[in-house]
Amino acid sequence: MRSLRTGSTPASRVTRVLTGALTGFALLGGLLLSAPAAHAADEPLRDLADAKGKVIGTAVTGSKLTGTYGEIAAREFNALTPGNAMKWASVEPARGSFDWAEADRIVDFAEANGQQVRGHTLVWHSQNPDWLTNGTWTAAELRRLMTDHIATEVGRYRGRLATWDVVNEPFNEDGTYRQTLWYNGLGADYIAEALTAARAADPSAKLYINDYNVEGVNAKSTALYNLVRDLKARGVPIDGVGLQAHLILGQVPSTLQQNIQRFADLGVDVAITELDIRIDLPADSAELAQQAAEYRQVVNACVAVDRCAGVTVWGFTDSDSWIPDTFPGQGAATPYDENYAPKPAYHAIAEALGGTTTPPTDACTATYSVVNQWNTGFTGQVRIACDGAALSSWKVGWSYGAGQQITQAWNATCNQSGATVTCSNASYNGTVPDGGSVTFGFNGTWSGSNPVPVVTLG
């Protein structure tokens, strides 16, 4: 059962109101809170993808899988990839000393929510433990280290993972093999040996080779193509290729679908495994619209090819994206903003998966999120953002469905009566400029569950 899902009710619902609407706040609140409109736009991405037989996945950080982050991960995605938790340095930081805590947490969460898991990744040149990288090994020792690692990690999750990225990033841009610990020590056949070891450790997992800059037809993807063709001819177990798709705004390759198709025609599956589309910061609304069009283009290309298994985004929120750290000055690369509000890219993915969305006719929105949660307490946040209008004062209201009680608020004055909470601006933050936003926060208590309420901006 998907115990963390809340039916089709979005946990971070954005309630839109016409700026300046004069409807009495209490009446408006009462009506909207008791009967949130259910329309096609509310259908979670995973339900749309399931109907098409496709994967819509996200990379996740295990320690964050609570509160709003956990609710969105569970509600919107039918597959999870550990962003770092299954890499060698994470699972065996010291030789013979294993730490499976975060990887287990992600796999348990996925199973509780009816999600697939993509194991990532077994044999790579990066994020290896120092003891491995700095050691001096004979070929026989290195081979044994690699196959033991695969047997241990794949064996641990035998039967529970849908897919493994067995080998990650084996090629240079010109299509030659990357000079890595593995290639230098074992030759190019380390790839076949790794795949064979993975198959032995879990015969039911689909085994992939995964790389970046192989989305379009180019020297690197052609080298990958030739490798897969040769592996298949030799009878080496290879089930699919992963196209990472860490893309730059304006640079979706025009040959993406053609490239997916040529791999499919070799008799392997294809997956978009790490999609993000980065933008020079700050991103403006035109760039976010272009980004949406490009997300749509990528998902469309996968939907168009039967053997394209699906699309995984490399983090679903800008607050959990690797881009700002790795590419300074760039970001805004994922489908949700840092406050868990869906961006145009989210709606584009939904539409590419066959959903329909109603274009917003309004200008100011309020978004509620749980930013932290512990045994009996939590910290919440509401963000009021305007695009196309401005506010000089604001009021926000909601009704708690599970007995939550606010104990303290900041940057707003909040009152709770029974389940009904109303918050109004502090003297210094009533103004929300066009294109700007304000936030306020609060602490509260909860027990049993802490669902996100429908918020009304009045």
Ligand code: XIL
């Ligand atoms: C990235 C993670 O997202 C970061 O948190 C980490 O610091 C570096 O690795 N290609 C891959 C992923 O296959 O494993 C990388 O993930 C991003 C590029």
